[in-house]
Amino acid sequence: MIRELSNPSVCMKNPGKVQDILLSMQKAGSNTLQVISDFDMTLTRFAFNGKRCPTCHNILDNSRLIDDECKLKLKDLLNTYYPIEIDPTRSAEEKLPLMVEWWTQAHELLIQQKIKKDALVLAVQESEAKLREGYQFFFNHLHEHSIPLLIFSAGIGDVLEEVIRHAGVFHSNVNVFSNYMKFDELGVLQEFKGELIHIYNKREGALLNTGHFRELRARPNVLLLGDSLGDLTMADGVQAMENILKIGFLNDKVEDRRQTYMDSYDIVLIQDETLEVPNAIVRFLTGNK
C-alpha cells in the first residue's frame, strides 16, 4: 500500500492494524487529520556523520551565550540525567521526578546567564541543529493541505521556533507548545513562563481546554510522531478520537528498547534519520496529491 513501509528501518508489530488505521484515516479525508509531533530527535536529526546533533537545550548549552563554567555544569547535568531518560530498566514513575530535577536545574543555570532574546537567532544559526531529511516536504505539504501541525516539545520554545523559522518552514498551520522564556524590558531572560513541560507531562487534552486549539476538536484522526515513551500521551484528551497512528523514532539504545517501542508505537523507525516514512504516510492520507 505504501512502498516506504518496506524500508529496512521500519518495524511493525501488527502490520494489519497499521493498514486498517491508514485506510480508515484515508477514507475520512485529510480535513479530519491533525499531526501532533515531538521536536527534538523526532523532527530533528539524532546524529549526522556519526556525531550527535543538538537538542534545543543543547543549542544554547553549546553556544557562546553561555560561559565556560556554566557549560561544564550543563554538560554534567546531561551526562547524569540523559542515561536515566533512556534507561529501559526504570519506570516512568521513577524517572519523572528526576527529569523535573534536570529541567529545573538546567533552566536555573540558563537564567543565571542573563541570555539576551536577540542573541537566540545567532545561537541557532551557529549551531549544528538539523531537521531530518525530507523536512521541507513534511512542513510544506501539511501547510498546502491546511493540516494543523502541533509541535509539542519539552525543549525551549523560543529556540525551537528559531530553528524552524531559520529553515523557512514556520508556516501558519504550525502551533508550538513548549517551554517559553520570559524576558524583561531590556530583552534579558528572567524566567520560564507557565508550567514546566518535561517529557512525562505532554497531553493535548490540557491544551484543548484553553480554547486556543479549538479547531483541533473537529479533527479526530491523529498522526503522532515521537521518540520517547513520554510522547505517547501527546494526543490524550483529543475529543472523540477516531483513529491514531503512532510513529516512533528509536534512535538510541536500540536493542534494549526495541520490544517496548514495538509494543507502544504502531510503526517504529530504527536509526532512520529521515522523514521518508512519515512523508509517504502523509502523501497517502492526502490522496497522493
Ligand SMILES: Nc1ccn([C@@H]2O[C@H](COP(=O)(O)O)[C@@H](O)[C@H]2O)c(=O)n1
Ligand atoms: N536540560 C535538558 C533537558 C532536556 N534535554 C533533552 O531535550 C529533549 C526534550 O525535547 P522534546 O522536543 O523531545 O520534547 C529530551 O529528550 C532531553 O534529552 C536536554 O538536552 N537538556
